[in-house]
Amino acid sequence: MENILEFIYSFRQEIFIIILAVFLGMEVISNVPSVLHTPLMSGANAISGVIIIGGIILLGHADMSKISAPLILGIIAIFFATLNVAGGFVVTDRMLEMFKKRKKSSN
Amino acid sequence: MLNNSPDIGIIILDFSYLVAAILFVIGLKLLSKPESARTGNLWAAAGMLLAMATTLLLHRDVHGNGIPVQNILVILLVIAAGTVAGWIMARKIRMTAMPQMVSFFNATGGAASGLVALMEYGNPDNSSMLVTLLGMTIGNIAFSGSIIAYGKLDGKVKDWFSPVMKYINLLMLLLTLALIIILMLSENRGSSANVLVYLLFAVALVYGVLFVMPIGGADMPVVISLLNSLTGIAAAMAGFIYNNQAMILGGILVGAAGTILTVLMCRAMNRSLLNVIIGAFGAGAAAAGEKTTGTIREISQGDAGILLNYSQQVVIIPGYGLAAAQAQHVCSELDKLLTDRGVEVKYAIHPVAGRMPGHMNVLLAEAHVPYEKLVEMDHINPDMPNVDVAVVIGANDVVNPAALNDPSAPIYGMPIIHAHEAKNIIVIKRGMGKGYAAIENELFFHEKTRMLFGNAKDVLQKLVAEIKSME
Numbered sequence: 001m002e003n004i005l006e007f008i009y010s011f012r013q014e015i016f017i018i019i020l021a022v023f024l025g026m027e028v029i030s031n032v033p034s035v036l037h038t039p040l041m042s043g044a045n046a047i048s049g050v051i052i053i054g055g056i057i058l059l060g061h062a063d064m065s066k067i068s069a070p071l072i073l074g075i076i077a078i079f080f081a082t083l084n085v086a087g088g089f090v091v092t093d094r095m096l097e098m099f100k101k102r103k104k105s106s107n
Numbered sequence: 108m109l110n111n112s113p114d115i116g117i118i119i120l121d122f123s124y125l126v127a128a129i130l131f132v133i134g135l136k137l138l139s140k141p142e143s144a145r146t147g148n149l150w151a152a153a154g155m156l157l158a159m160a161t162t163l164l165l166h167r168d169v170h171g172n173g174i175p176v177q178n179i180l181v182i183l184l185v186i187a188a189g190t191v192a193g194w195i196m197a198r199k200i201r202m203t204a205m206p207q208m209v210s211f212f213n214a215t216g217g218a219a220s221g222l223v224a225l226m227e228y229g230n231p232d233n234s235s236m237l238v239t240l241l242g243m244t245i246g247n248i249a250f251s252g253s254i255i256a257y258g259k260l261d262g263k264v265k266d267w268f269s270p271v272m273k274y275i276n277l278l279m280l281l282l283t284l285a286l287i288i289i290l291m292l293s294e295n296r297g298s299s300a301n302v303l304v305y306l307l308f309a310v311a312l313v314y315g316v317l318f319v320m321p322i323g324g325a326d327m328p329v330v331i332s333l334l335n336s337l338t339g340i341a342a343a344m345a346g347f348i349y350n351n352q353a354m355i356l357g358g359i360l361v362g363a364a365g366t367i368l369t370v371l372m373c374r375a376m377n378r379s380l381l382n383v384i385i386g387a388f389g390a391g392a393a394a395a396g397e398k399t400t401g402t403i404r405e406i407s408q409g410d411a412g413i414l415l416n417y418s419q420q421v422v423i424i425p426g427y428g429l430a431a432a433q434a435q436h437v438c439s440e441l442d443k444l445l446t447d448r449g450v451e452v453k454y455a456i457h458p459v460a461g462r463m464p465g466h467m468n469v470l471l472a473e474a475h476v477p478y479e480k481l482v483e484m485d486h487i488n489p490d491m492p493n494v495d496v497a498v499v500i501g502a503n504d505v506v507n508p509a510a511l512n513d514p515s516a517p518i519y520g521m522p523i524i525h526a527h528e529a530k531n532i533i534v535i536k537r538g539m540g541k542g543y544a545a546i547e548n549e550l551f552f553h554e555k556t557r558m559l560f561g562n563a564k565d566v567l568q569k570l571v572a573e574i575k576s577m578e
Contacts (some may be wrong), residue, residue, distance in 0.1 A: 007237065014347055021356050024132060026364025032312040034458055035478050037368065037465025041221055042209050043138045043148050044364045045335050047131055048216045050155065050357035051246075051342040053188075054223040056162045057349055059182055060174035070226045075185050077222040082189025083196070084216035089152040090197035091208055096145040098202075098472040 046088025052081035053072045116165040117175075123161035124353035126518065129389030131153025131357045132261035135364065141478065144228035145290070158185070158353045164576075169232045195539035202473035203433050207260040207365065210331060213338050220246030221308070227348050228304050235347050240304075242285050242344030244311040249337040251315030256330055259323055260462055276384075279314040285311060285348035322383065324427075325504055327462040328382045329372045336365025353441040368464050377520040399502035400550030406568075411533055411559055412573035418531075421445060424455045424466050424524050428501015428537065439474035439572050449572075453480050454525045455487040455497075457505035488525045497529035499550075501536070501563050507548045516546055532556040535566050 008015065032040055059074030131154050136146025156239045163182060167173050174182075193212075224243035227233045258264030286307040287477065295301050322330050339361025346354025373380050406414075415421060423442065429435060441454045459468045468481055491497070499506055508524040509516035526532055532555050539551075550556060559566050 001376070002277070004261065006569055011235075011347070014350070018237070018343070018359050019361035022363050024359045025135075028360070029364045029367050030137055030238045032367075033209045034465055034483055035141060035468045035481060036139060036144055037305055037371075037458075037540055038209070038463060038469045039148070039462055040135075040138050040364065041145055041332060042205075042212075042340065043151060043367055044211060044361045045133065045213050045216065045520050046148075047134070047151055047155070047357050048335070048339040048342050048352050048361040049182070049219070050131075050158070050532065051216060051220045051223060051345055052264060053162050053351060053354050054227075054342075054349060055496070056159065056174075056182055057168075057187075057351075058223055058226055060166060060178050061172070061322050062178065064175070064181065070231075071323050073222045073226050075181070076164055077219040077226075078182060078185045079189045079192075080215040080222070081219035082186050082576075083193040083421070085152075085155055085193070086190040087193030087197045087212045087215075088112075089148060090115060090194050091205070091212070092148045093145065094129045094197060095202075095205070095397060095469055096148060096476075098469075099141065099473065099478060101146070107263060 035099070039092050039099075042088060042095065043092040046092060047087055048082050049084035049088060050079060052085055054080050111311075114167070118482075120161050120165040121138060121352075123157055124351065127154040127158035127353040128356040130157070131353075135179045135360060138240075147233065152485075154353075154357075169278055170246065171491050174488065179499075180197055194547060201433070202370060203470060204261070204429055205333065205469055206327070206466060207257050209463060210253045210257040210260060210334070213335055214257060214330075215248050215307050216338045217246045217249030217253060218343060220338065220345050221250055222246075222406040223345050224341075224348070225304070225308055227345075233348055236293060236343045238347035240290055240307065240377070242348065242563060243284060243304075243308060243339050244287065245337050246341035247308060247311035247319065248315040249334050249341055250270070251335070252319040252330075253334045256318040256334060259319075260327065260440075264320075264403050268318050271322075272317065272321045276314070276317055279310065279317055281308055283307065283314055288495070295481075316386070324462075325376070325459055326383050328459050328464045328466070329369055329376070329380070331463045332365050332368035332372055335363075336369060339363075339365055342364060350493055370458055372464055375522060376518075376521065401549075403551060404554075404557050406533065406557035406559060408559070408569045408573050411557070412577060414449070414531060414533070415441075415445060415496055415498070415570070416448060416574050416577050418450055420451045420493070420494045421496045422453050422455050422458075422494045422526075422529065423500050423505055424497060424499045424502050424526055426457075426460050426500065426502025426505060427462060427466075427469070428535075428563050430461055430466065430470050431501065434500065434563040434567050435470045435476075437567040437571060439471065439476050440479070441567055441574070444571060444574055453487065455484060455526075457484050457502070459522055460505055484524050488528075491525040491528040492530075494529040496531045496533060499524040499526055499532065499534045499536075500567070501535075503548055504546075506550055507546070508550055508553075509546065518546065527551060527553055527555070530555065533559055535559045535561070535563050537562060 053077040062070040130150050134147045134151025137143040181429045224239050339358045343355050343358025508527045510521040510523045
C-alpha cells in the first residue's frame with residue numbers, strides 16, 4: 001500500500017498532466033463531423049509517433065563503439081517511429097488535399 | 108539527480124516540449140473542422156519536428172551528457188531513411204487502400220513504443236518500472252493487432268472465429284497482467300537478465316494477434332480506432348520513462364481521441380465495446396433471421412436507368428461493396444450525369460459504413476464528390492420518405508430494417524439509414540450473400556425494392572451508359 005502511495009506521489013505531476021490531457025482530448029475532438037473521422041484518426045496516429053523522441057533519447061545515449069541491443073533496437077525503433085510520423089502526416093495531408101480540391105471545384 | 112544550476116539548453120528543451128504539446132492540441136483542434144483540417148495537420152507536424160530537433164540537439168542524460176555527434180549522425184540517417192520510406196508509401200498508396208495504410212502506420216508506432224520500453228527496462232537509471240512494462244505491453248498489442256488488422260483489410264488474413272477464442276483471450280489477458288505483477292514484485296526487476304520480461308514481450312505480441320483475429324467486417328472501424336488509441340497510450344507510457352511532457356501529452360491526446368472515435372463507432376452499431384471485442388455478433392447471429400422470405404425482384408439496367416433519370420431526388424447509400432469494387436469514380440460519374448439532368452443527388456453516410464471511421468467520405472472525396480452532398484445518417488433519415496429512389500451500393504446491415512422492428516435480430520437497436528422509406532429502392536449487390544451480421548435483409552424482399560446483381564463497378568458503368576443514351 002505504501003508503495004502505491006509512493007508511486008502516485010512520485011508521479012503526481014504526470015498524473016495531473018494525464019487527467020488534464022484526457023479532458024482536453026475529449027473537449028478538442030468531440031463533435032467531429034464524420035467527414036473528418038478518417039483524417040482525424042490518421043492525424044492522431046501520426047502524433048502517436050511522438051515515441052520517436054524516446055527512440056532518439058535511447059539511441060542518442062547508446063554506445064556506438066560496439067554493436068549492442070540498444071543500438072540495433074534503437075535504430076529499428078526510430079525507423080518505425082519515423083515511418084509512423086512521416087507517413088502519417090503525409091497520408092493525412094493527401095486525404096485533406098482531396099477534400100480541399102473538391103470544395104473548390106464545387107464552388 | 109544532479110543539482111546543477113539550470114542549464115540554458117535544458118530550459119530551452121523543456122520549453123520546446125511545451126510548444127510542441129501546444130502545437131499538437133491546436134493541430135487536433137483544427138483537424139476537427141473541415142475548413143481548417145489541413146492547416147491543423149501541418150501544425151501538429153511542425154510540433155513533432157520541433158520536439159525532434161530540440162531533443163537531438165539539447166537532450167542530456169541523467170549524468171548531464173549530451174548526445175554525441177556520431178549518434179546524432181546515425182539518428183539523422185535513420186530518420187532520413189524512415190521519412191523517405193514513409194513518404195513514398197503515403198504518396199503511392201491507392202485511396203481505396205487507405206484503411207490498410209492507417210493500420211500499418213499505427214503498427215509501426217506501436218512497435219517503436221514496445222522496443223523503446225523493452226530497452227529502457229534494462230536501463231539502471233530507469234526508475235519507473237510499471238509504466239515501462241505497461242508501455243511495452245500496450246505497444247506490442249497495438250503492433251501485432253494492427254498488423255493483423257492490416258492483413259484483414261488487405262484481404263490477406265481471414266476472420267477466424269471460434270467460441271473458444273473468448274476464453275483463450277481472457278486467459279491471455281490474465282496471463283499478461285500476471286506477468287506484469289510478477290515482474291513488478293520480483294527481486295531483480297529492472298534487470299535485462301530477467302527472462303520474464305521477454306516472455307511478457309512475446310505474450311503481448313501473441314495477445315494482439317488473438318485479440319484482433321476474431322473481429323472483422325463491420326466491426327473493423329471499432330478495432331482500428333481502438334488500436335489507434337492504444338498506440339497513443341503506449342507512447343504516453345514511454346513518455347513517463349523520460350518524464351517527457353510532449354510525449355505524455357501527445358500520447359494521451361491520441362489515446363483520448365481514439366477512445367472517442369471508438370465509442371462513436373460502437374454507438375453507431377448500438378453495441379458495447381466488450382461485445383465487439385468478444386465478437387458475439389457472429390456467434391448469436393445464426394439463430395435469428397431465418398424467417399424473412401419473399402420474392403426477390405430484379406430490374407433491368409434499362410428500367411433502372413429510366414427510373415433514375417426521371418426522378419427528382421436520389422439518395423445513394425454506399426457501403427463496403429463500393430470500396431471493394433473500387434466503384435467510387437463511376438459512382439461519382441453517375442451522380443454528375445444525374446445532377447446535370449436536374450436530379451438532386453445526395454449520399455447517405457452511415458458512421459460504420461466501410462472498414463474504418465469515415466471510410467466512405469475519403470473514398471468519395473477521391474472521386475471528387477463535393478462533401479456538401481454527403482449527408483450524415485441522422486440528417487437524411489427525416490427526408491427519406493420524399494426520396495424517389497434510394498440506391499444502395501454494396502451496403503447491407505446499415506439498411507436492414509430488422510434493426511428497427513425485429514427484437515430477435517442481432518442488430519436490433521442499431522441506428523440504420525431508412526432506405527425502406529424511400530419511394531423506390533434499387534439495391535446493387537454482387538449476389539444474395541448476407542451482410543457481416545450474417546442475417547437476411549428484409550429490405551431486399553421489400554415490394555418497393557428492385558435488385559441489380561453484379562459487381563458495383565460494372566453495374567454502375569452500364570447504368571451510366573444507359574442514362575447517357577437517353578435524351
